[in-house]
Amino acid sequence: MDEKNLNLVKDYKYGFSTDIENVKAPKGLNEDVIKFISKKKKEPKWLLDWRLKAYKRLEVLIEPNWQKPKYPKIDYQDLYYYSAPKSFNEKPQKLEDLDPKLLETYKKLGIPLDEQKKLNGIAVDAVFDSVSVATTFKDTLTKHGIIFCSISEAVQKYPDLVKKYLGSVIPITDHYFATLNSAVFTDGSFVYVPEGVRCPMELSTYFRINASDTGQFERTLIIADKGSYVSYLEGCTAPMRDENQLHAANVELVALDDAEIKYSTVQNWYPGDKDGKGGIYNFVTKRGLCKGNNSKISWTQVETGSAITWKYPSCILKGDNSIGEFYSIAITNNHQKADTGTKMIHLGRNTKSKIISKGISAGLSDMTYRGLVDISPNAVNSNNYTQCDSLLMGNRCGAHTIPYIKNKNSDSNIAHEATTSKISEDQLHYCQQRGLNPEEAVGLIVNGFCKEVLQQLPMEFAVEAQKLVGISLEGSVG
């Protein structure tokens, strides 16, 4: 990177790239690369040791292959595990330079132009953007004692909190991708809400993958102390033009006594083109721990992007009377594949969980709901309700439901139901009779199908998500 750009990058006080230079770590995964990452980020020794321990573990782990969507083998030695954002010169300078298709998408999303600029990284990078959002309201947040910053910053400023909770929900001995993330994670968000505080605004982050040949490994850690409440939004709404790329993030949530965390995701990574070329492999580990009594964790996700989505946001209901919720809409079109669902692990007494999953597959895509409800012998008087509905559009796509139900407690109830259907001719006919074109009609019907989940999203996201649903299914009718 030349001097000028280096200075430019340095200007962003809260961006994680302040201490990054445009030097990629050598390709490949080894101890030296991990040491390089840790050194670049000026991490304390305990964190480096922690990373190395994860790396040791990774050497004995085997990449899982039980999932439904198969993918060509990833050469982990051919990836960059650390890379600075591309220099701004390489980015499109004006809106006109952008792919017109991209602009069209934004127009349909109804995002105002200046926001489009932000999202496309014309003025600021999307990841920078997320931090700057935080900066905007920094005063308000500080007043309440809420910490919202990048995880690298948190490692420097709040090492005790990070040390205590990092890896407490997803240990370094977890599955392959989670352990890989533990070894090489580069950045992510950190949120701490102190005791009794109700976070006055939605916290949000936009993620974005920059360079090619890199893996994206963020780590998010959210801690809600006793009696607090936080709603966190994660947007991956920046479409990319890159080849197949790995995105293996870890998200850990910890809710202490009487705390509540609401985590919403609108994921719209680049899904690959119409022939299934390119796109993101979205292999994310998300897990929430209801550690305290009366705590609540709620996951809401709208998954429309990625070539392959493979994730199971889970809740471990450890505290008595804790509640876990999972609301999901997953849409696959063209050659997209998704294997997603949740795990509800009931450990405490009187724990409750609710799962609402809506899957829509169109084109040549394949969609799987895979979920686990496990009520342990001690989880007396627990309850689960699961509903998975699938909608098929066309006869070249697939929709699958694979629930695992384990009830080991005689005082607990589990109810599960699933249906698979298609949009009926009658519904389409009715809408078209009222003047809608077939695409609008499908959009309307699908939105109705998803309504239960959409209404769980915070306002601003709900509108965006609703439009995304329509866009994702474009070209699948007729």
Next chain:
Amino acid sequence: MENKIKTDFEKAFKNFPLKEELDFKKNNLENFIKKGFPGKKMESWKFSDLNQIINKNLGELNFYTDHVQKNLIDTSLIIKNFEHNKIVFINGKIEEIDFNFEEKDKIQVSKGLSNQINSFKGNSLLSLNNAFCKNFYNITIKTNYSMKKPLIIYHMINKDISLTTVNSQLSFYLEKNSLLKIIDIYDEKSEKNFINTFYNFSLKENAILKNFKIDNSQNNNIKYSFNNIEQEQNTISETFILSNGSKFLKNEINCNLKGKYSSAFINGIFSLNTDKHHEIRTSVNHLVENTKSYQLIKSVLEDKSKSAYQGKIYVNPEAQKTDGYQLSKCILLDKNTEFNAKPELEIYADDVKCSHGSASGSLSEDSIFYLRSRGLNYKQAKKLLIRGFFLDVIEKITDEEVKNYIKEIMEFN
């Protein structure tokens, strides 16, 4: 185990005359030795680790049974409720085939390899069965013939057999427009054996198959039963499973709906107590359009028992207008009971009606209260509720004689 199984195989088939059959057996033996008993690492054995169950309950097994002397049939075990044809297995060997109630030329019994059993290479227990099964019998029901009386297959095992694997196998061919009713009755005086049964059914146009599998006598054996059903146009298959007596029992049904307007019905009851562990695994494959399947499994668990249901509905891209339904329900009566379910849908066609449901929990306190307010004591109320719960499944049986017989053995009359 490897040496043991090889010497037992040598002993069992020393002077075996048919070369083709022997080669087939040897291939299967090798396959079994390579794979061994299935464990929980295999997805289909996730909820029941057979390898561990055998090690814990049985230990080292024998694979050889001496069939030299003819075993006498214990006639006290023969059912007297209704007239029936019978096939009697004793220690895995057929001792009697009796179709006295049927027209002679309408039923054909022959020996030899069935041409369909090769298609389950992944199933090591089937390989074990193929390797050690004494004789391969094929039973054909001729065109347009409906059997007058049901066929009861008795699976009997003598007292002197212990720690042994007992393998038996039968293939049935139902020609066009034929009807066959089979009742399987397991009755054994022995303990601690591994009993492995395999049936293959091939249904031609308009044929009807009814299979009732009754495992009611209390015993400490480990059992595995596999039914493969191939169905052509307009055929109907009905399978009913009563899973109750054995220490461990896994019933597996694989059903291929290959012809239009074919339908499959699978109904099952688990009524378990004391440390028992039973499983039903079904896989219904809708391969062409306009096919139908219905599955209903109900389970009542007492005293440390465990039941599992893995049901899969597969819908091929060509199988439009499929109607598939699955429902599993469980009542857990005691602490330490466990119910596991994996109701799976794999769907590749859009114009289908597929749904499944699964519910598990305790007896409804409200219902108990209602009944007690009407003068029943707790025990009576519980019994009545369970009876109602099970009758829902039993009433689905389309054969009156069998329905009454099952009600009788479940003490519901």
